[in-house]
Amino acid sequence: MSKKKFYVIWKGNKIGVFTSWNVCKKHIKDFKGAQYKAFVNKENAEKAFKGNYEDYVGKNTQKVQLSEEELKLIGSPILESLSVDAACSGNPGKMEYRGVNTKTKKQLFIQGPFENGTNNIGEFLALVHGLGYLKNIKSNIPIYSDSKIAINWVKKGQCRTNLPITKENKLLFDLVKRAEIWLKDNKYSTRILKWETKAWGEIPADFGRK
Numbered sequence: 001m002s003k004k005k006f007y008v009i010w011k012g013n014k015i016g017v018f019t020s021w022n023v024c025k026k027h028i029k030d031f032k033g034a035q036y037k038a039f040v041n042k043e044n045a046e047k048a049f050k051g052n053y054e055d056y057v058g059k060n061t062q063k064v065q066l067s068e069e070e071l072k073l074i075g076s077p078i079l080e081s082l083s084v085d086a087a088c089s090g091n092p093g094k095m096e097y098r099g100v101n102t103k104t105k106k107q108l109f110i111q112g113p114f115e116n117g118t119n120n121i122g123e124f125l126a127l128v129h130g131l132g133y134l135k136n137i138k139s140n141i142p143i144y145s146d147s148k149i150a151i152n153w154v155k156k157g158q159c160r161t162n163l164p165i166t167k168e169n170k171l172l173f174d175l176v177k178r179a180e181i182w183l184k185d186n187k188y189s190t191r192i193l194k195w196e197t198k199a200w201g202e203i204p205a206d207f208g209r210k
Helices: 021-028 042-050 068-074 119-136 148-156 170-185
Strands: 006-011 016-018 035-039 082-090 093-101 107-117 143-145 192-194
Touching (some): 016 021, 016 042, 107 119, 107 170, 119 143, 119 148
Parallel strands (some): 082 143
Antiparallel strands (some): 006 016, 006 035
């Protein structure tokens, strides 16, 4: 997501409130028992840092507070659905993606890690994998993704990444090509929906690494 976040580290190589996930990763890397969490605003992050990590474990700290009118307009997610997401360590870096049952969070498929990939490529592949998965089991439930870019790529039938093909990511681009061919050769009625992170929190398929 493009929205700025604030990262609190209670235990790590360095503690405090940070505005960069890459900096946060550097301060928790190889630190056994690191304690950290992401927040959507500085005020909440600084308040959390003065408190205890245990008070925030398992809680959604990235949900933006919206007005009742805004929440009413957005509505609630369809729980009988498939949610997909990707995670990438670096940009480019090691990438993986997965799909889960939105209601139960049961993992339905996972792929990776792939070398020298990007989050957008992972989001694209996750959506196409999800479409194929639902078609194979003859299900008409919708798919949620929190990536506008990936949703647009799927609708256009093409992964429009600028990432160059290298020896390290050739396998990944082979999968991309297969996904594009699948979109060209298959018809589907599955609704692809945007996950409203600002109202619902992180998508259930989120890897929980930031």
